[in-house]
Amino acid sequence: MKMGGGYELNSSFIFDKALLTLIDNLPTPQDYNLTEWKNKNLREIKGLNFNPSKSEISKLPLDTKVSFVEMASVSNNGYIENKIDKTLEEVKGSYTYFIENDIILAKITPCMENGKCAIAKDLTNQIGFGSSEFHVFRTDNTKINIKFLFVFLNRDDIRKRAEKSMTGSSGHRRVPISFYENLQIPLPPLDAQEKIVQAINSIEQKISSLQTELNSLNGKQKEILEKYLF
Structure with a gap:
């Protein structure tokens, strides 16, 4: 089965007919006026x-x-693992400022290459507030959906391109914000972005469900081994 954009997806790993239908019906450029x-x-997108x-x-x-977020509190898998409360008095200074639904992305090596983005x-x-080594991206969602932008930025090929644009001395190399400002993104109409995000969210939910089931089965396996083989 092909996803929008021509990507192959092995349906044997997605045990959900509704999800497969959703993916099969993802919008493509051919469905719109080009x-x-x-x-x-990115710098050309209004509201970003x-x-x-x-x-x-x-x-x-x-x-x-x-909320205060240390660099170590941002997972390599795309989410914030831990936040602690502080006052504005405690975080004023060089810490990076952001608000709800902003994207925070590590700009320093090796955190950027490791995928610290959420x-x-x-x-x-x-x-x-958080590490001074975050870049922040904010959108009003009128031209680009924040989750659509996040998925685009949080990709291995983007990180590899960002790595080539790093400046600074060894061990303290950083990606300048100009790299992201000049980064090109294929920008579907907002309704198409939202459909793509809906499919991504559904896949993520399915992965989470399967992971929970796998963890449960691993626990059952351990119970059986301990009961009968020890």
Whole structure:
């Protein structure tokens, strides 16, 4: 079976007819006027902002609670593993500022190459601060869906291209924000992006369900081995 874009998917791994139907019906450029589906530099996309300024929250009381995210707390698998509450007083300075649903992406080696990238979720007061070694991407979702952008950025081939653009001395090399500003993305209309994201979310849910089932079966296997072979 082919996914949109011509990618092959082995249906024996997706035990869900509804999910297979969803994937089979993903939109393609041929379903649209091609002027509505073309490559754009990220900096050309209206409503997409890079590394927003802390001045947005300059009038908040310094005792306001926010979430703090260390670099080590960002999983290599695309999510934030741990957050701790701090006050604005504690995080003012060089820490990176972001808010709910922003993308945070490591810019320093080897964290960038390892895939430390996540969408910020469940932040205290919807505000977050973290390592100064994060880039932040924010969209108003009028031209580009935040999950669509996240999936695009959080790919091995993008990281390999970013690695070639790093600057600085050995051990402290970083990807400049200009690399991402000039990065081209195939930009479908928003409704097509949302359908693609829906399919991705469904696949992720299926993977999570299968992983839970696998963990349960591994536990049953251990029980049997301990009961009968020890």
